Amino acid sequence: MRIDFIMVNRTLVVILEGELDHHTCVEIRQTVDREYQKKRAKNLLFDFASINFMDSSGIGMLMGRYRSVAICGGEVGLFNVSPEAERILAMSGIHKLMRTYTSKEEAIQALA
Amino acid sequence: MRIDFIMVNRTLVVILEGELDHHTCVEIRQTVDREYQKKRAKNLLFDFASINFMDSSGIGMLMGRYRSVAICGGEVGLFNVSPEAERILAMSGIHKLMRTYTSKEEAIQALA
Amino acid sequence: MPKKNSMQIQFSSNSSNESFARVAVAAFVSQLDPTMEDLYDIKMAVSEAVTNSIIHGYENREDGQICIKCAYEDELVSIEVIDKGKGISDIEEAMTALYTTSIDEERAGLGFTVMQSMMDEVQVFSEVENGTTVKMKKSLGVE
Amino acid sequence: MPKKNSMQIQFSSNSSNESFARVAVAAFVSQLDPTMEDLYDIKMAVSEAVTNSIIHGYENREDGQICIKCAYEDELVSIEVIDKGKGISDIEEAMTALYTTSIDEERAGLGFTVMQSMMDEVQVFSEVENGTTVKMKKSLGVE
Ligand SMILES: Nc1ncnc2c1ncn2[C@@H]1O[C@H](COP(=O)(O)OP(=O)(O)O)[C@@H](O)[C@H]1O
Ligand SMILES: Nc1ncnc2c1ncn2[C@@H]1O[C@H](COP(=O)(O)OP(=O)(O)O)[C@@H](O)[C@H]1O
Numbered sequence: 001m002r003i004d005f006i007m008v009n010r011t012l013v014v015i016l017e018g019e020l021d022h023h024t025c026v027e028i029r030q031t032v033d034r035e036y037q038k039k040r041a042k043n044l045l046f047d048f049a050s051i052n053f054m055d056s057s058g059i060g061m062l063m064g065r066y067r068s069v070a071i072c073g074g075e076v077g078l079f080n081v082s083p084e085a086e087r088i089l090a091m092s093g094i095h096k097l098m099r100t101y102t103s104k105e106e107a108i109q110a111l112a
Numbered sequence: 113m114r115i116d117f118i119m120v121n122r123t124l125v126v127i128l129e130g131e132l133d134h135h136t137c138v139e140i141r142q143t144v145d146r147e148y149q150k151k152r153a154k155n156l157l158f159d160f161a162s163i164n165f166m167d168s169s170g171i172g173m174l175m176g177r178y179r180s181v182a183i184c185g186g187e188v189g190l191f192n193v194s195p196e197a198e199r200i201l202a203m204s205g206i207h208k209l210m211r212t213y214t215s216k217e218e219a220i221q222a223l224a
Numbered sequence: 225m226p227k228k229n230s231m232q233i234q235f236s237s238n239s240s241n242e243s244f245a246r247v248a249v250a251a252f253v254s255q256l257d258p259t260m261e262d263l264y265d266i267k268m269a270v271s272e273a274v275t276n277s278i279i280h281g282y283e284n285r286e287d288g289q290i291c292i293k294c295a296y297e298d299e300l301v302s303i304e305v306i307d308k309g310k311g312i313s314d315i316e317e318a319m320t321a322l323y324t325t326s327i328d329e330e331r332a333g334l335g336f337t338v339m340q341s342m343m344d345e346v347q348v349f350s351e352v353e354n355g356t357t358v359k360m361k362k363s364l365g366v367e
Numbered sequence: 368m369p370k371k372n373s374m375q376i377q378f379s380s381n382s383s384n385e386s387f388a389r390v391a392v393a394a395f396v397s398q399l400d401p402t403m404e405d406l407y408d409i410k411m412a413v414s415e416a417v418t419n420s421i422i423h424g425y426e427n428r429e430d431g432q433i434c435i436k437c438a439y440e441d442e443l444v445s446i447e448v449i450d451k452g453k454g455i456s457d458i459e460e461a462m463t464a465l466y467t468t469s470i471d472e473e474r475a476g477l478g479f480t481v482m483q484s485m486m487d488e489v490q491v492f493s494e495v496e497n498g499t500t501v502k503m504k505k506s507l508g509v510e
Contacts, residue, residue: 021246022275023239029330053246053264055271056334064330084264091341092334133389134418135382141473165389165407167414168477176473196407203484204477231378231387235395238372244394248376251390255383 002050003031005039010074011111012041013104017050020058029061033068042074043111047104049080058085059092066097075099077107114162115143117151122186123223124153125216129162132170141173145180154186155223159216161192170197171204178209187211189219229255230295237278237288237307245274245292252294253301258364265342266301266362272335273305273358279329281309281356299364303343308355315348372398373438380421380431380450388417388435395437396444401507408485409444409505415478416448416501422472424452424499442507446486451498458491 001024002017076098101107113136114129188210213219246267282288293304324333343360350356389410425431436447467476486503493499
């Protein structure tokens with residue numbers, strides 16, 4: 001699992017590379033939460049382009065981030081979501097809590 | 113395992129794609145021998161560009177082809193050999209029986 | 225290609241083995257030349273069952289053993305994920321969507337729901353203090 | 368990453384499982400983040416041992432069982448390939464380079480030579496009519 005960050009305005013962009021399962025989500029959760037606090041970010045935006053596997057642990061991780069970001073008045077967004085990842089996102093009903101954007105630019109603008 | 117053939121003069125070029133182990137070598141042996149006879153070829157030239165694994169079964173398969181081709185007065189050659197495949201080829205001493213060429217063109221010319 | 229084959233893997237309840245389990249099952253099922261989508265479905269279902277054994281069955285202890293039995297006959301793949309962990313007292317309740325007993329872990333309560341939606345058949349056998357077996361079946365190339 | 372982990376796989380002596388065995392062991396050893404070369408070496412050694420069990424141990428019958436035990440502790444990987452096949456009467460002779468008992472199969476007689484050159488240590492235990500166990504060890508990242 002590789003995790004990279006870019007800060008755009010008050011949105012922390014999280015670039016994930018690898019497989020989203022229970023094992024990697026434990027690491028992602030810690031690393032993202034630390035960076036979110038350190039950067040005093042408002043919103044979280046996940047780049048899913050290099051996610052080549054995801055199970056329901058990924059849903060749990062996203063819901064967890066939604067809860068902590070909501071406390072700070074921020075939003076969570078996703079972009080570059082593959083059709084495979086989209087299937088489990090749709091199944092989980094998580095779209096009620098966070099939007100999937102078609103591009104980074106669109107997301108940054110919407111979250112600003 | 114995918115096996116493709118091109119006939120150039122009297123040399124049958126065998127393009128292999130996949131892993132060379134005991135399981136796939138059984139298939140390769142049958143397919144190559146059949147095509148060699150059908151095409152009345154003299155030489156056999158293996159393109160190793162898309163071989164991503166090879167163990168000693170590959171050596172046995174090459175030695176077997178060497179024997180049947182030698183009976184018909186032909187030669188066996190290899191090209192596009194990766195450093196990994198080269199290690200086991202060198203270990204086996206098979207270079208005494210067949211040459212590794214740097215390109216298809218060089219091989220075709222030498223075998224003509 | 226053989227039209228009948230079976231294998232079995234055993235490993236400790238260490239979360240880094242979740243990925244190993246998926247890859248091993250996928251490598252085996254690949255012998256049937258499945259579609260990418262079928263393979264992804266099977267990896268998801270295996271991942272959910274193995275994760276449950278680690279988190280719930282063994283409550284994150286790393287010294288438990290998990291066994292996966294995998295077999296196919298023609299296009300029918302069957303997979304069993306077996307743990308000797310704490311077991312489930314009410315299986316029906318556990319299989320309800322969004323139901324989870326985890327508090328500190330961030331669980332969505334969707335593990336069984338994913339298994340059921342990815343596979344054609346999911347059966348759960350469990351005995352409290354004696355472990356859980358999840359049996360799943362999927363016919364490849366069938367909608 | 369755990370610095371100690373173990374797994375075990377069992378499968379029938381079908382030659383299409385040679386590839387499955389390599390992938391499963393490689394997926395497990397990958398937890399240690401090995402170099403591509405070390406991983407390739409291990410795949411070769413496993414492939415040779417499993418092929419021997421299929422061809423020689425079970426003489427190409429597909430109903431035999433092969434077991435691979437794999438473990439690591441820090442950087443030391445150990446792999447056992449076990450069959451219950453016909454066994455080897457003279458292990459020293461069998462391990463000689465270019466020695467082979469195959470006639471119809473095209474064998475180079477290099478299986479054990481490859482295992483020894485890819486791994487740091489190779490031990491063979493065998494009993495006629497009772498099977499063969501090949502134990503191999505390799506320290507990752509060591510020349
Ligand atoms: N192997 C298992 N051993 C013990 N309990 C289990 C096991 N698998 C599932 N459970 C129980 O069933 C519940 C629902 O499981 P699941 O649908 O996968 O959701 P989640 O894993 O997100 O909690 C779990 O919270 C747990 O209480
Ligand atoms: N698992 C095994 N069971 C029985 N005999 C074996 C086994 N492994 C190796 N042998 C014997 O040792 C010989 C040498 O093996 P090897 O060096 O791998 O060469 P090859 O497989 O090309 O014959 C084999 O020909 C066989 O007689």
